Amino acid sequence: MSSVPDNLRYASSHEWMRAESDGSFTVGISDFAQEQLGDLVFLEVPEVGRKVEAGEAVAVVESVKAASDVYAPVAGEVVAANDGLADALVQVNKDPYNAWLFRIRPANAADVQKLMDAAAYTKSIG
Incomplete structure (x- = not known):
């Protein structure tokens, strides 16, 4: 069974978001997404400063099974990218909630609340 932490928000496309103090x-x-993908072999993160729309493909993860886009859960600006993760992809499989891909500053912080909470996401993945 996939792990679904209560302190995060979730998109239907299987991205999670965690609020930061800034x-x-x-x-x-x-966790569900990484289980479906299997062992990751490639990661492409977005450029810092890139302005994105909700639902826009902003990153790519590839596994031995498939390649998958990672979507921006909300509109905003990419303010950090975890470039070092490409050399430690096993961390996404081992600890997906600490192996972050990028940070975004939402254009409208209220949009985050429109994403699923843990209970709704758990129900959506059945």
């Missing part, structure tokens, strides 16, 4: 949000892929 008003930005850390984004990664859920």
Whole structure:
């Protein structure tokens, strides 16, 4: 069974978001997503400063099974990218909620509340 921490918000496309003290949000892929993908072999993170729309493909993860886009859960600006993760992809499989991909400053912070809470996300992945 996939792990779904209560302190995060979730997109239907399996990204999670965690609030940071500076008003930005850390984004990664859920435990369910990494289980479906299997062992990751490649990661491409977005450029810092990039302005994105909600639902826009902003990163790519590839595994031995498939390649998958990672989408921006909300509109905003990418303020950090975890470039070092490309050399430690096993961390996404081992600890997906600490192996973040990028940070975003939402254009509208209220949009984050429109994402699923842990209970709704758990129900969505059945």
